[in-house]
Amino acid sequence: MNITIIGTGYVGLVTGACLADLGNNVFCLDVDQAKIDLLNSGGVPIYEPGLKEIIERNVDAGRLTFSTDLAASVAHASVQFIAVGTPPDEDGSADLQYVLAAARNIGRHMTDFKVVVDKSTVPVGTADKVAAAITEELVIASEARQSMQSGTLDCHVANASRNDGANAVIASEARQSMQFADKPMPAVQGADALIIVTEWKAYRSPNWTALKAAMKEPVVFDGRNLYEPQEMKENGMTYVAIGRGNHG
Numbered sequence: 001m002n003i004t005i006i007g008t009g010y011v012g013l014v015t016g017a018c019l020a021d022l023g024n025n026v027f028c029l030d031v032d033q034a035k036i037d038l039l040n041s042g043g044v045p046i047y048e049p050g051l052k053e054i055i056e057r058n059v060d061a062g063r064l065t066f067s068t069d070l071a072a073s074v075a076h077a078s079v080q081f082i083a084v085g086t087p088p089d090e091d092g093s094a095d096l097q098y099v100l101a102a103a104r105n106i107g108r109h110m111t112d113f114k115v116v117v118d119k120s121t122v123p124v125g126t127a128d129k130v131a132a133a134i135t136e137e138l139v140i141a142s143e144a145r146q147s148m149q150s151g152t153l154d155c156h157v158a159n160a161s162r163n164d165g166a167n168a169v170i171a172s173e174a175r176q177s178m179q180f181a182d183k184p185m186p187a188v189q190g191a192d193a194l195i196i197v198t199e200w201k202a203y204r205s206p207n208w209t210a211l212k213a214a215m216k217e218p219v220v221f222d223g224r225n226l227y228e229p230q231e232m233k234e235n236g237m238t239y240v241a242i243g244r245g246n247h248g
Contacts, residue, residue: 006073190215223242
């Protein structure tokens with residue numbers, strides 16, 4: 001799988017290196033040219049036990065790339081992880097300016113379907129702001145294309161397609177392709193994969209038989225290591241856990 005990680009701080013660099021070590025092709029983006037130069041020269045800007053060796057191994061294998069090229073990072077993968085810093089604001093709340101800047105860059109350069117993962121430490125509701133920032137950029141780009149083609153803009157209908165490339169026209173109400181659910185089962189209905197990014201107790205003992213029946217493909221990416229690989233295998237699930245490899 002191709003994956004883009006935006007930000008090469010503690011969260012982004014460790015996440016990118018571990019995902020590459022699992023066999024994924026990872027593109028790590030950062031706007032700090034000095035940091036990218038350091039990484040490309042074999043240096044590591046932070047210390048985590050074993051991290052340097054993981055990075056070296058995956059760079060040598062061609063699975064891990066470091067760059068400041070925004071357009072290339074968006075084009076690289078359908079899955080985009082935002083892992084930039086969220087320093088505390090004056091009132092103690094998380095400063096989302098870098099998260100939203102990353103989202104706008106995705107919207108500015110995307111030409112096909114993208115899954116955007118908020119890996120940064122952010123408050124509840126940030127996903128809506130990220131989606132709005134991406135949609136705004138898509139609307140701007142669509143208006144510019146329409147203006148150049150006809151000089152007028154009546155309406156936009158958009159549905160970025162995985163196969164068609166940039167076929168996007170975005171509805172004037174900025175309809176989003178993202179769907180939300182307030183219960184687990186509707187959320188996984190027909191899904192190609194389930195990604196776990198929370199440790200809520202309510203999700204620690206799901207009904208795997210029902211989940212497997214509801215999903216299009218029984219694939220689980222566990223970002224919190226909630227489940228035991230053997231149990232997942234016995235339940236017929238393909239299970240990928242951070243730092244624990246692929247099971248099933």
